[in-house]
Amino acid sequence: MDRRTLLSSALAAGILALVLPVRAFAQTGTAPTETVAGIISSDRDLDTLASLLMAADLLDGLREAGPFTVFAPVNDAFEAMGEATLSDLTAEENADRLRRLLLHHVVPNVLMPGALRGGRSVETLAGTQIEITDEETLLIGGAELLTPGTEIPNGVVHKIGSVLEAPEQA
Template sequence: MRSSRLAVFAALPVLALGVAACGDDEDESASTTAAPAETQTTEMAASEDIVALASGNDDLSTLVTAVTAADLVETLQGDGPFTVFAPTNEAFEALPAGTLDDLLKPENKEQLTEILTYHVVPDEAMAADLTDGQKLKTVQGEELEVGVADDGTVTINGAEVTTADVDASNGVVHVIDEVLTPPSS
């Protein structure tokens, strides 16, 4: 089943390194709408795709390296929309010693792909559209949980969205402060 998800993902025209609402009726009872008061919102040239946008941001260079190692560049340059929750270089550095180096090895490409696709939702979700307790199904196949604090701070599985709503031509990027790990990993 896992390899079929990967095959389906590989056939997608765009990599989803982020999260967006899937339209499931799960947890529609959530009533708090995100209004990212403390979260920095950035508008960038929406003419750039997700990879070009990330490549132009020094704080996302490790993510770009990982996407390249997983052969997901072409996918992320395809049509969307996608929501990508993009971990910063600092987030990757916070992983246990040696973890990133191991993930970047060719023999660990499948595990790296699982982790990266867990950061992507096959839809576009702006921060203000996210609700507390909302579940977002990822391209990897598992769900992420949205948290929205009273002050408007948005979290994804506990990782804080530090920069929200960065428009790309094929979706939106939200920068996060942690690398998300699928429960199945």
């Protein structure tokens, strides 16, 4: 390969490297991390949640327009459930139970920290209710709000210290 061909190939590769990410951005309208799914996928404290959402085939849905508020249990919250419980939850025969548990953490609205103050009840995508209490600390279904989220184009992700238990289906 002569020098001119090598230079042309390198230039073409460089242009592609610049154009492809811009093209992906243009198709979705938001940068990959500017969605609820992107925030969850890119945050190391939420690796377990991201894996479970992917296993339940829910992660891609959180890239959609929304709006969504996700009360996101950190990795330690899932570890506190115990390995046996997590293993049972991710078993194929418990797929519906896993989906219900995860959807119990998602509200079809944007709830910024100010909207959580004063206490209230919110309905989740699982059709269940989460009680939010504001006493000394802000509790989401009994789980402490660890890190309030920042609003992004399709919602907000708030980190919480416990996994919320979804009520049994009637």
